[in-house]
Amino acid sequence: MSTSSSTAVERDFKREFLKIFFIVFGVLVICFSIFFVKNQENNKYIIETLALNGSAEEGDALFKINCVGCHGITARGLVGPDLHSITQRLNDKEIIRQVTGGQTPPMPSFEIDPVNMSNLLKYLHSLE
Numbered sequence: 001m002s003t004s005s006s007t008a009v010e011r012d013f014k015r016e017f018l019k020i021f022f023i024v025f026g027v028l029v030i031c032f033s034i035f036f037v038k039n040q041e042n043n044k045y046i047i048e049t050l051a052l053n054g055s056a057e058e059g060d061a062l063f064k065i066n067c068v069g070c071h072g073i074t075a076r077g078l079v080g081p082d083l084h085s086i087t088q089r090l091n092d093k094e095i096i097r098q099v100t101g102g103q104t105p106p107m108p109s110f111e112i113d114p115v116n117m118s119n120l121l122k123y124l125h126s127l128e
């Protein structure tokens with residue numbers, strides 16, 4: 001009697017365990033897929049941006065609208081750091097991530113299309 005009831009409990013336990021296991025597994029698969037898709041989108045954006053040859057003048061105008069409040073009208077720095085010779089310290093991918101990533105508050109993340117991002121990069125390269 002006692003053995004059969006304990007196997008029933010065991011069976012229930014196994015069933016519960018399997019249920020939880022599959023739920024956790026499912027959630028992990030979903031998270032991984034989202035991460036993978038986001039990563040693909042990011043890479044596509046970076047590849048597209050780097051394939052373009054932007055205009056420094058357009059980038060300058062864009063900078064004056066979006067960035068001068070923190071980096072200063074001549075990009076010499078205010079709240080944000082001086083951006084002269086930034087392209088010697090960070091590569092283009094790192095700069096794209098800095099501008100679009102929003103990972104260093106208070107600098108916000110910018111949603112910039114590849115053409116304008118390329119213009120901004122060209123402008124930053126033009127700063128000595």
Ligand code: HEC
Pocket residue numbers: 063066067068069070071079080081083086090095098099104105106107108110120
């Ligand atoms: C609200 C203020 C703010 C705005 C607007 C802003 N930034 Fe920033 N930015 C910062 C701050 C603060 C940092 C330093 C972040 C850190 O490293 O902690 C920074 C860092 C950077 C860096 C990296 C500098 C380094 O030395 O590593 C780059 C490149 C940059 N910003 C470019 C831009 C561009 C381009 C724009 C406009 C599209 C912009 N930022 C708009 C505040 C701002």
